[in-house]
Every structure is written in structure tokens, then in C-alpha cells.
Amino acid sequence: MNKVSICFISFFFLFFFSFVNFMFMMYFIMNNKVLFLEWEIMTLNSSMVVMSILLDWMSLLFMMFVSLISSVVIYYSKGYMVSEMNLNRFIILVLLFVFSMILLIISPNIISIFLGWDGLGLVSYCLVIFYQNMKSFNAGMLTVLSNRLGDVCILMVVAWMMNYGSWNYIFYLELMKNDLSMMMVSSMVIMAAMTKSAQIPFSSWLPAAMAAPTPVSALVHSSTLVTAGVYLLIRFNLLLINMLFIKFLLLLAGLTMFMAGISANYEFDLKKIIALSTLSQLGLMMSVLSMGFPNLAFFHLLTHAMFKALLFMCAGIIIHMMNDMQDIRFMGGISFYLPLTSLCLNISNLALCGIPFLAGFYSKDLILELVSLSNLNLFIFLLYYLSTGLTMFYTIRLLMYLMIGDYNLMCIFNLYEEDYGMLSSMFMLLFMSVISGSFLMWMIFSYPFMVYLPFNLKMLVIYVSLIGALMGFLVSGMNIYSVNKFIMTYNISNFLCLMWFLPSLSTYGVSYYFLYLGQNLLKIIDMGWSEYYSGQGMYNIIKNYSIFYNIYQLNNFKVYLFSFVLWMILMMLIMI
Incomplete structure (x- = not known):
């Protein structure tokens, strides 16, 4: 399949999907309908593995916007990335990104939300490092590590919700909102949303993610990655009010x-x-x-x-x-x-x-x-x-x-x-x-x-x-x-231009002291006292002893003593 055809197929599929979502959304919003689907994948010892899907006007409308923007971005990429050798790989990554977002949108279940959430983080890393240079690698690492904090919070939500017997969070929002476990769940959800939507102090990854190709930036910054945190808080809003x-x-x-x-x-x-x-x-x-x-x-x-x-x-x-x-x-x-x-x-x-x-x-x-x-x-x-x-x-x-x-x-x-x-x-x-x-x-x-x-x-x-x-x-x-010359004084502009030093704090500021401590520990302990008293020190002591004993074992002392006795006998014979 050549480059152009995969672009056109993706564009038409997503555009058609957007149109279908729009039609369903109009029907749902006019008739005030909500559709909750459960698909039982497998049952093992009376334990069911179930895929849940929630379709209401909000999820359908958001899916319509995501698929419309992504279809337009893919069509745009055909011209923008025309000189790219691996255009098919790029389009497939963008489609994976969109499908992760759609999975997150239609999920009433915290496990499938986590799959979509983690998919967004992983694919965004692949897209940020798409132009393989040092700037992209650094930006990708900052992006994925910032988002990992949010992933850990979602994992902790999964652990806290084991108290309820089901991970379908929509059943518990109204009923359990004053429960301690639900308070912990809502705190973790807020933390996760803050990392994904780049609120202070996790803001530095958002400008760094500009190392990605521009079509990806258009998709990420409009309707997918950064809006996932906002969408999650909209869904959990009943818990958060008080x-x-x-x-x-x-x-x-x-x-x-x-x-x-x-x-x-x-x-x-x-x-x-x-x-x-x-x-x-x-x-x-x-x-x-x-x-x-x-x-x-x-x-x-x-x-x-x-x-x-x-x-x-x-x-x-x-x-x-x-x-x-x-x-x-x-x-x-x-x-x-x-x-x-x-x-x-x-x-x-x-x-x-x-x-x-x-x-x-x-x-x-x-x-x-x-x-x-x-x-x-x-x-x-x-x-x-x-x-x-x-x-x-x-x-x-x-x-x-x-x-x-x-x-x-x-x-x-x-x-x-x-x-x-x-x-x-x-x-x-x-x-x-x-x-x-x-x-x-x-x-x-x-x-x-x-x-x-x-x-x-x-x-x-x-x-x-x-x-x-x-x-x-x-x-x-x-x-x-x-008035540039008045407001662009060095100290003020340095503080303001560098996002209140957040990029420095979240990268070099966090790692510098640990790296410096590690270097000193390496010099003083691993290559210092530790070497002197264990590896190299023991080796030198044993080597010196072995050399000393080697001299004895070669019988040199006996030869010297025997030659001395011979010389003494010879001297005595001469004197006589």
C-alpha cells in the first residue's frame, strides 16, 4: 500500500466515523438517551472479564470532534510530510493515538480508561521522538516521565477501587462520594489530570513536546493528549465538588x-x-x-x-x-x-x-x-x-x-x-x-x-x-x-521567559544534586576507600606478599649463603 492511499483511507474512515458520531449524538441529545454496553470477553471460575462502553451525548460529541480533527490532520500530513520516508509509520502512530483517545472517551471502567491513558502516553513518546535527534529524545523523555506520574495515580485508583467489587466508576460517583476510599480516588484522579493537562508544577513537558512534527502538535494540543485530564475530571466531577x-x-x-x-x-x-x-x-x-x-x-x-x-x-x-x-x-x-x-x-x-x-x-x-x-x-x-x-x-x-x-x-x-x-x-x-x-x-x-x-x-x-x-x-x-527595552531586562525576562524556571526545576534541577552526589560517592567510596580496603588494596597486599615469598621459593637465599660459605672457605685456603 503506497503512502497516499493509506492517508486517503485513514482520512475517509475517520471523517465517516465523525459524521456517524454526529448523527448518533443528535439523536441521543434530543431524546435524552444514554447507552451502557457490556461485552463479556471471557469467564473463568465465575470471574468475568468484561469490556464496558458508555455512549451518551458527551462521549459521542467528543468522539466526533476528535475524529474530525484527526481526519483533517491526516489529510494535512499528506502534504506536510511528503518528503518523509516513513510516512506510513507516522500515519499508523497517529491512528493509534486517536484510538487510544477514543478508548478513554467511551470507557466507564477505570481499567479500560487506564489502557487508553497509558496508550496516549506511550504513543505520544513515539511521536515526540519521531525526528530522531537529541532535542527530540530529551523532550520525549520529559514528556513520558511527566505522564508516568499520572499513570501511577490511575494505577492507585485501580487499587483503591478494589474495595467496591467493580471498576465501573460511574455506579459509585453519587452513592459513595463521602466514603474515604472515594475521597482517595478523587484525589488521585485530580493528580493524574494535573500531570496529563500540564498544570503547575508539571507544566514543562507541554512546550518541550513541540519537538514532534507539526501535525502531531495540532492533534495533541487540540483534542487528544492534553484534554484527556480535563475530560477525566468532567466525568468524575460529582466526586470533586465538595x-x-x-x-x-x-x-x-x-x-x-x-x-x-x-x-x-x-x-x-x-x-x-x-x-x-x-x-x-x-x-x-x-x-x-x-x-x-x-x-x-x-x-x-x-x-x-x-x-x-x-x-x-x-x-x-x-x-x-x-x-x-x-x-x-x-x-x-x-x-x-x-x-x-x-x-x-x-x-x-x-x-x-x-x-x-x-x-x-x-x-x-x-x-x-x-x-x-x-x-x-x-x-x-x-x-x-x-x-x-x-x-x-x-x-x-x-x-x-x-x-x-x-x-x-x-x-x-x-x-x-x-x-x-x-x-x-x-x-x-x-x-x-x-x-x-x-x-x-x-x-x-x-x-x-x-x-x-x-x-x-x-x-x-x-x-x-x-x-x-x-x-x-x-x-x-x-x-x-x-517598550521592549524597558521590560526585557535580563533578570525579569529570564524568570518569565523560562516559565518561572519550571523546565529547569523538572529536569536539571531535579537530577543535578542526585548526579552530583552519585559522582562524589563514586569518587570517594567506589574508587576511594572501597577500592583501598577491598579490591585494589587486597590485591596489592597479596601481590607484595607473593613477590616476597617468591624470592624465598626460588632458593636465591640458599644460593647466596652457599656462595658466601664457598668464598669464606676459599679465603681461608688462600691465607693458609
Whole structure:
């Protein structure tokens, strides 16, 4: 089977699967149906091995989005990875990734959730190290080890749920929510979700995973790997509402949102800016979940998936055209050379900012109005609104560098939109980025939300967005009023650009002292006292003794003594 045919077959299969899911989802949501299937695989001594499947409007809708985005990404990969020798292997890995996510989505059983969860971690490692170089290997190791912490938490959930006689967690959510075992289960689920969705202090793997090919980044950061933790918390939300740990998660998610927004403003790598924006939106979803709005978090998860996948695809075409250059300081004026890509990039960026009537507006505006309505403290309130302003800040800065500024790379590069397959896949997501917000709003919420607030509080989103846009314009360096020289002082930018030193803390910071201790132990004990008193020392002592005894055993002393006696006899004879 040649390269093109496996791409087309995968694309049509996933697209058809998405369409079927959409039809079933409409039927389920209109008739308020839930389907719980159990397939008995085998029975051994009255112990059943059962595969359970839960189909409701939420799992069907999420499967529809995952399969739609993955079909479009595979079609896009046909053009993006055209020079790749092992394209079939890449497509098969992406399909494995998607099937692991689907297994996780439809599972009401913690064992099959663990299979999907672990499949995501394993296949993401294979995809991050796809370009086999040292940077990819380091990023893959950081990704897989961070996710292993979450896997261990899920394993501990499996162990704690052995008290109940079944691993079908949906039966116990309402009934057992005040039980100690269920409290331990919910704590472990929160920990697992924090690692998979890269909340502080596990944030450093998300930008590092940008070492993967761009189609993988589009898939990972929109609807699969990073959203698995959010989806798990949505499913377990009944357990989490009254927990103290969930209030702590609200703080951590708010800080993640704020940290990612600030770091994106100091970053010059195009893919890392978009990755940090994903991290910021994940913090938003997790904090909304912590406030007890699972449907709203799910709504933002789906709208975000569309424009974030599109944003990565646009970045992929730009990087492709720039001969694999990712630094935004070398780009500029691309709207003249890549007009259709620039159109997609601008609309997806505006959807990310929450510009009215695009996909992001419906979820972000509703979230921020409910935050204003909730009885949260001032710190969380400020984190939400500052992060919203920072989103506008880094978006306008990115657009200024890419669209408005001068082209800063060598003029030998020929920029043109060559592959219409890639563009057609992007236009499909462009259409969804525009309409999915209103379409989901009408479908998920059966009654319209009316949030009544004072005028200034209602307009606060617009105020912070406009201030963020102005700041983004000022720091972009495209004007005489650039304030870059004031805010880019060395110490501050080092702290902010490096994600509050989280990558250093989670890699070199963790391993340095252990490695240093190991080196000293090796020098002092293994190659020092230990050698002196055991191996080498004993060897030297025995060797010296053996040499000494060897002299005796060779009868040299007898020969010397005999020759001395002979000389004495000879001397006496001469004297006589």
C-alpha cells in the first residue's frame, strides 16, 4: 500500500466515523438517551472479564470532534510530510493515538480508561521522538516521565477501587462520594489530570513536546493528549465538588493560566508561543471545572480544539515555507506571500482572543461572566482577567511580528502556498472555528444563560482585551514607542521567559544534586576507600606478599649463603 492511499483511507474512515458520531449524538441529545454496553470477553471460575462502553451525548460529541480533527490532520500530513520516508509509520502512530483517545472517551471502567491513558502516553513518546535527534529524545523523555506520574495515580485508583467489587466508576460517583476510599480516588484522579493537562508544577513537558512534527502538535494540543485530564475530571466531577483539594486545583490552574500568558510574551519560537497559549487555555478549563461548571469546561474544550488545531496547521505551513525556521523575528510580511494561510491564522487567533461571534467568544465570555458572578476572592478574579488580557497581548504581538513587520529572512526563499490539500484541510477547520461556538451553545445548553451584571463588570472583558491589544502593539518592536527595552531586562525576562524556571526545576534541577552526589560517592567510596580496603588494596597486599615469598621459593637465599660459605672457605685456603 503506497503512502497516499493509506492517508486517503485513514482520512475517509475517520471523517465517516465523525459524521456517524454526529448523527448518533443528535439523536441521543434530543431524546435524552444514554447507552451502557457490556461485552463479556471471557469467564473463568465465575470471574468475568468484561469490556464496558458508555455512549451518551458527551462521549459521542467528543468522539466526533476528535475524529474530525484527526481526519483533517491526516489529510494535512499528506502534504506536510511528503518528503518523509516513513510516512506510513507516522500515519499508523497517529491512528493509534486517536484510538487510544477514543478508548478513554467511551470507557466507564477505570481499567479500560487506564489502557487508553497509558496508550496516549506511550504513543505520544513515539511521536515526540519521531525526528530522531537529541532535542527530540530529551523532550520525549520529559514528556513520558511527566505522564508516568499520572499513570501511577490511575494505577492507585485501580487499587483503591478494589474495595467496591467493580471498576465501573460511574455506579459509585453519587452513592459513595463521602466514603474515604472515594475521597482517595478523587484525589488521585485530580493528580493524574494535573500531570496529563500540564498544570503547575508539571507544566514543562507541554512546550518541550513541540519537538514532534507539526501535525502531531495540532492533534495533541487540540483534542487528544492534553484534554484527556480535563475530560477525566468532567466525568468524575460529582466526586470533586465538595473536596478541599479542588480549591487548591483552582489556585494552581489560575497560576498556570497566568504563567503561560506571561511566558508567551517573552517567547520567540512560533510553535512554543502557540503551545503556551494551549497551556493557558487548559488552565482556564481546569479552573472552570474547579468552580463546578463541567458542561462549561466541556464547551470551551470543544471550541478551543477547533481553532487551536487550525493555528498549529497555519504555523506548520509558515515553518515549512521558511525552510524549518521557527523564530518569529525572522518572519514578517507573510500576508503578502501566504494570503490564505494568513487569513486562517488571523481568524483562529481572533477566535482564541474571544472576538465576538467567533468560536472562542461564546465559551470565554460566558466563563468570565460566571466568574464575575461567583463568590470567588479577588486574587482568583484578577488571575482570570489578567490572563484574558495577556491572551490578547501575545496574540497581537504575534500578529505584529508575522503580518505587519518586514520580512527578515534571506530573500532567496520563495514563499508561496504550494499544497492545496493542506489548505483545503485548513478551510474545513476555519469553517468550524467560525460556527462551532454558536452551534455548540444552542446544542449543549438547553436554555439560554442570562448573566445580569453591572455595566462596568459586563464590559471588563472588553477593557482588559483592549489594554492587552495595546500592550501587544507596544512591545512588538514595530513602532517608535516600543517598550521592549524597558521590560526585557535580563533578570525579569529570564524568570518569565523560562516559565518561572519550571523546565529547569523538572529536569536539571531535579537530577543535578542526585548526579552530583552519585559522582562524589563514586569518587570517594567506589574508587576511594572501597577500592583501598577491598579490591585494589587486597590485591596489592597479596601481590607484595607473593613477590616476597617468591624470592624465598626460588632458593636465591640458599644460593647466596652457599656462595658466601664457598668464598669464606676459599679465603681461608688462600691465607693458609
